[in-house]
Amino acid sequence: MTDYWQNFWTALTLNGGYNSVVVMAGLAALGAAAGPIGALMILKRRPLLADAVAHATLPGVAIGFLIGLWLTGDGRNSAFLLTGAALTGALAAGAMHLLKDGARISEDAATAAALSVSFGLGVALLSLIQALPTGGQAGLNAFLLGQAATLNQSEAWVLAVASSMALVLLALLFKEFALIAFDPGGAAAQGLPVKFLDLMITGLMLLLIAAGLRAVGLVLILALLVTPAAAARFWTDRLPRLAALAATIGAAGAYTGGAVSTALPNAPTGAAIVLILSAIFLFSLLFAPKRGAIAAVLRRQGLRHALRRRQILVELAAGARPADPKLARSLGWIDGNGSSTPEGEAAAQAWLRDEQLRDRYLADRPEDAGRLLAAAFTPLNDLLPRDVIAELERREA
Amino acid sequence: MSPDIRAVANAEAVHDAIEAGSPLDVSGLTVAYDRAPALWNVDYVAPKGGLVAIVGPNGAGKSTFLKGALGLTPKISGRVAAFGAPVADARRRIAYVPQRESVDWEFPATALDVTAMGLYRSIGWLRPVRKKHRDAALAALAELGMADFADRQIGQLSGGQQQRVFLARALVQDADLYLMDEPFAGVDAATERTIVSLLRRIASAGKTAIVVHHDLQTVTEYFDHALMINVRRIAAGPMADVMTAENLQKAYGGRLAAPQLAAAIG
Ligand SMILES: Nc1ncnc2c1ncn2[C@@H]1O[C@H](COP(=O)(O)OP(=O)(O)OP(=O)(O)O)[C@@H](O)[C@H]1O
Ligand SMILES: [Mg+2]
Numbered sequence: 001m002t003d004y005w006q007n008f009w010t011a012l013t014l015n016g017g018y019n020s021v022v023v024m025a026g027l028a029a030l031g032a033a034a035g036p037i038g039a040l041m042i043l044k045r046r047p048l049l050a051d052a053v054a055h056a057t058l059p060g061v062a063i064g065f066l067i068g069l070w071l072t073g074d075g076r077n078s079a080f081l082l083t084g085a086a087l088t089g090a091l092a093a094g095a096m097h098l099l100k101d102g103a104r105i106s107e108d109a110a111t112a113a114a115l116s117v118s119f120g121l122g123v124a125l126l127s128l129i130q131a132l133p134t135g136g137q138a139g140l141n142a143f144l145l146g147q148a149a150t151l152n153q154s155e156a157w158v159l160a161v162a163s164s165m166a167l168v169l170l171a172l173l174f175k176e177f178a179l180i181a182f183d184p185g186g187a188a189a190q191g192l193p194v195k196f197l198d199l200m201i202t203g204l205m206l207l208l209i210a211a212g213l214r215a216v217g218l219v220l221i222l223a224l225l226v227t228p229a230a231a232a233r234f235w236t237d238r239l240p241r242l243a244a245l246a247a248t249i250g251a252a253g254a255y256t257g258g259a260v261s262t263a264l265p266n267a268p269t270g271a272a273i274v275l276i277l278s279a280i281f282l283f284s285l286l287f288a289p290k291r292g293a294i295a296a297v298l299r300r301q302g303l304r305h306a307l308r309r310r311q312i313l314v315e316l317a318a319g320a321r322p323a324d325p326k327l328a329r330s331l332g333w334i335d336g337n338g339s340s341t342p343e344g345e346a347a348a349q350a351w352l353r354d355e356q357l358r359d360r361y362l363a364d365r366p367e368d369a370g371r372l373l374a375a376a377f378t379p380l381n382d383l384l385p386r387d388v389i390a391e392l393e394r395r396e397a
Numbered sequence: 398m399s400p401d402i403r404a405v406a407n408a409e410a411v412h413d414a415i416e417a418g419s420p421l422d423v424s425g426l427t428v429a430y431d432r433a434p435a436l437w438n439v440d441y442v443a444p445k446g447g448l449v450a451i452v453g454p455n456g457a458g459k460s461t462f463l464k465g466a467l468g469l470t471p472k473i474s475g476r477v478a479a480f481g482a483p484v485a486d487a488r489r490r491i492a493y494v495p496q497r498e499s500v501d502w503e504f505p506a507t508a509l510d511v512t513a514m515g516l517y518r519s520i521g522w523l524r525p526v527r528k529k530h531r532d533a534a535l536a537a538l539a540e541l542g543m544a545d546f547a548d549r550q551i552g553q554l555s556g557g558q559q560q561r562v563f564l565a566r567a568l569v570q571d572a573d574l575y576l577m578d579e580p581f582a583g584v585d586a587a588t589e590r591t592i593v594s595l596l597r598r599i600a601s602a603g604k605t606a607i608v609v610h611h612d613l614q615t616v617t618e619y620f621d622h623a624l625m626i627n628v629r630r631i632a633a634g635p636m637a638d639v640m641t642a643e644n645l646q647k648a649y650g651g652r653l654a655a656p657q658l659a660a661a662i663g
Contacts, residue, residue, distance in 0.1 A: 043504060172523050179514050183500045186566075189467050189576075190518045191488035237550040239505045367587070 008263035012255075016262060023151050023215065024258050026160030030212045031224060031254030031273075033167040035246030036174070037205050039229035039239075043181045048111040049096055049202065050225045053089045054209050054218050055115045058122025060088030061143050061213070065129055075129070076136040078155050078214065081143070085218075086210040092118055093202045145268035146217030148258045155214050162211035166204045167247075177201055178239050216254070220270025223277055224250060231281040234288035253277040306377040316340050316348035354380050357392045418481035419443055420574040420605040421466060426475035428458070428465040434473070435461045439630045443574075443622075446603045448596055450610040450620035450636075454649050457627045459609045460496060463576050467493055479574060489518060492572035494563050496579055502552045508562045509534055509547040515566035537569040538562070542591055557588035564595060575599060575606040582611070593619055613653070613661040616640070 010016045014024060041047050064084025065075035092114050099110040130137050142150065151159065170177070180187045180197050188194045205225065212221045232245035257273030264272075286293050312322045312333060321338055322328040329336075333344030340348070357380050362369055375383055384392075421443040428436040436458040443449055451459045464470045466477050468484055479487035492515065512534035513526050520530060538547050541561040546554060551562060560580055567575055580592050596619065599606045607624075610616050616623065616636070623639040625631040627648045632639045640661050645653055653661075 043501075045501070175517060175520075175524075175526065176522070178506075179517055182504050182506065182511070182514070183495065185464070185469055185495050185499055186493060186514070188469050189488070189491070189493035189495075190515075190570075191485065192518070233505065237505050238507060238510065242505050 004263045008259050011259040011262040019151070019153055019156055020149075020262060022153070022156040022160050023148050024255060026156055026163055026211075027148060027215060027254040027258040027269075028251045029160060029163035029167055030208060030216070031228070031250030031252070032247040033163050033170055033204070033250075034208050034212070034221075034224045034254075035228035035232070035248070035250030036170055036243040037166070037201065037208060038225035038227075038250075039232070039243055039246045040177055040181050040201055041205065041225065042229050042233075043239075044201075046107070047226055048108065048115075049093070050205055050209075051222055052096060052111045052114040052118070053093050053202075053206055054222050055122070056092030056118035057085035057089040057209060057213060057218050058143070059118055059125055060084035060086065060122075061140065061218075062122055062125030062129060063088070065140060066125075069132075069134060074136060075134065076139050078152070078158070082158065082210055082213065085143075085213055086206065088118065089206050089209060093206055097199065097202065142217070143213055144217050144219060146212075146215050146220060146270035146273075147261070148215040148269035149262045149265055151215055159211050159215055162207055166207050166211070169200075170204060173197070173200070174240075174243060215258070215269055216273060217268060217270035220268075220274050223270075223274040224254060227274075227277040227281050228253065231277070231284040234284040234291045249277070249280055253280065310351070310377070313348050313351040316344050317352045350379075356396055357389065360392050360396055361388075418445070419478075420445060420480055421576075421607065422478040423462075423466055424476050426462070426465050426477065427473045428461050428470055428475075429473055430470075434628065436465060436626070437629045439475075439626060441624055441630065441633055443605055443607060446600065446605055447622055448600050448620045449605065449607045449622040449624060450616045451607060451624045451626065452610060452613065452616060452639075452648070453626045453631070457648070459626060460578050462624075462626060463493070463578055463607070463609065467491070467576065487574075489570075490573040492567035492570040492575050494567045494575070494577040494580055497556065497560055497563065497582065502554075502559060504551065506551055507548050508538060508543060508551055508554065508558075508565075511551055511562050512538055512547075512565045512569055515569040519570075534565070534569050537565040540568060541565050541595065557584040560584055561588065561591065564592065568595070573604050575604070575608075577606060577608045579609045579611065613640075613645075613657050617661065 007016075011020055011024060014021050016024075038047070038050070041050050061081050061084055064077075064080040064082070067084070068077040068080035069075035071080075096107075096110060096114060099105070100107055126140060129140065176187075176192055176197055177200075179190075180192065180194050184194050184198075187197075208225070209218070209221055212224065216224060228246040228249035229242070231249055232242050235245055236242050253273050253276045257269055257276050260272040260276075261267045261269035284292065287295075289295055308324055308327055309331070312324060312328045312331070315322045316328075316333060322334060325334060325338055328334045328344070331344075331347075332341060333347060334340050358372060361380075361384070362372060372383075381389060419442050421441070423439060423441045426436060426439045426441075427434055435456075439458075439462060451462060453459050461470065465472050465475070466484070468477070477484050480490055484491070509531060513530055515537075516526070516530050516533065520526060535544065535547055538544055538561075541564055543558065543561050543565060546558060551559060554562065560582075564577075564580060567577070581589055584592070596606055596608070600621075608620070610620065617640060621636055622634065623636050624633045625639050625644055625648050631648045632641075632644045642658060642662055645658060645661060
């Protein structure tokens with residue numbers, strides 16, 4: 001066990017040797033670029049495109065293996081494998097773009113068709129390859145689930161350079177990418193080359209998928225594209241921050257996942273990354289301050305409590321017995337016999353006055369109705385300046 | 398008219414318009430989506446300066462006219478010029494306000510972010526949005542009475558407020574020609590007044606706004622010119638010449654109730 005920790009720590013702190021450093025840096029860049037690209041795909045409502053493209057790389061890997069075997073006698077040449085993956089991925093992406101513009105079938109159906117056809121083809125080719133009387137097939141499994149620890153030097157450099165390139169392009173064009181995601185019509189009216197930019201986003205996504213294929217695996221690279229953005233959405237309402245946060249989460253997840261899989265040599269990198277990202281997603285879902293689930297529950301309970309309190313004040317002000325004596329007693333507004341205490345009387349009177357001043361204020365400024373209602377449980381004294389309240393009181397008297 | 402003569406006539410009209418540099422000059426614009434044409438052979442030369450209403454029934458092709466003129470939908474035939482140049486060369490002088498339903502209001506952006514998008518072209522490629530751009534966007538929002546909402550996520554605005562954000566985005570572009578698709582749809586009386594005074598300011602600056610407008614009760618009050626279409630062009634010109642009982646009958650058939658007719662004709 002201590003060995004594993006040792007290895008994990010060595011990789012995490014970039015002490016694992018030259019190759020490991022390049023792989024770790026590459027993974028971080030991959031995650032940092034994948035996060036914002038995924039955010040754009042989600043905002044364009046096309047996250048499934050990433051799914052289809054990732055799966056469509058499988059037949060390319062298989063074909064690359066066969067061509068490499070045929071030309072060089074060894075199928076494990078990563079140049080052939082990655083080129084094949086990029087080509088069939090691009091083919092699927094191109095088909096999806098054409099379908100989106102021209103065809104009468106829905107995009108979901110097109111995606112499902114592209115995904116199952118290409119993945120099926122890939123699996124069929126793989127089983128064919130397994131039956132061949134040659135070595136090296138085992139290495140192909142890395143393309144499914146990823147094996148960052150076993151990247152050779154050139155593979156590590158492809159990962160690092162391609163991911164960094166994508167990251168730079170993304171940063172340079174992010175303003176325009178955001179505009180075409182939000183309002184393609186408006187963007188075209190401004191003269192932006194919408195189709196070109198759209199293809200560029202898809203192209204960057206394909207580049208990342210191909211670059212990360214060997215290290216993260218084609219099934220799990222999807223998680224790297226989609227999960228950071230989904231998690232980041234809980235924390236912010238603004239795209240620049242969303243993109244930055246998704247990049248950070250993606251980079252952290254990929255980097256740590258890479259270290260984990262180095263420590264446990266048989267652990268697929270993709271799986272480690274997915275587990276880490278899912279933990280971050282779950283944490284965000286639960287604990288994000290404004291949009292998180294716990295915050296939402298607390299907010300709703302706070303509102304319910306305030307409403308029940310207010311109901312008691314209404315009843316006390318009308319001289320009636322509260323229908324919720326338990327809460328009224330715990331607030332100290334009624335005594336054991338159910339009759340109101342001096343505190344209860346005072347609270348009811350204060351509430352009544354607040355209510356009357358509110359009505360008076362709204363009679364003059366109906367346009368503030370929404371804002372006043374949003375602060376229904378904040379005492380008016382805290383909402384309006386003293387002189388405005390004094391004026392309202394003077395007129396009320 | 399034979400097609401040849403028509404083409405010549407069109408070419409002459411285009412030529413004249415380019416000489417004159419009309420803000421928008423459309424000739425023979427035909428657009429089709431899946432099957433039937435949505436717009437058939439529409440000619441229109443917009444006046445220099447002033448407010449133009451595009452009127453016509455639902456599905457008449459009003460939105461399609463704007464999109465076709467801007468080159469946002471591929472046209473089957475026709476020519477479009479803006480300020481005496483192809484539209485593609487005049488984009489910086491044109492601001493477009495799409496129908497509000499055309500975007501996703503859950504998008505993670507604030508009112509200020511969306512307004513600043515109107516400046517992206519003048520900011521240019523590879524350059525970030527700076528403070529002076531945000532200040533300009535804020536000023537445009539303030540002009541539409543939206544300064545208080547600048548930092549609100551756009552989905553948390555009411556429909557009328559969203560419409561104002563769209564208008565602020567067009568305003569900040571400081572264009573010479575504004576094309577607006579139903580800016581009055583679903584807004585209350587106060588917002589309607591704000592939009593009308595914005596339009597008046599555009600017109601008094603010598604600029605042109607071409608606005609799809611559905612309400613025949615107010616169209617004569619707000620606008621000076623009209624383009625009436627129902628797939629084909631029915632009429633175009635000064636408001637009084639367009640809003641005749643005969644034209645309305647042609648565009649709307651028997652669908653207009655008597656009071657509407659009376660209000661529109663005036
Ligand atoms: N993207 C599209 N694909 C197919 N048909 C379309 C598309 N957009 C519009 N149409 C059709 O083209 C015709 C004109 O549509 P358009 O949106 O221009 O009408 P409109 O005058 O703006 O109507 P409205 O008053 O309802 O906004 C309609 O029959 C409509 O069904
Ligand atoms: Mg329309």
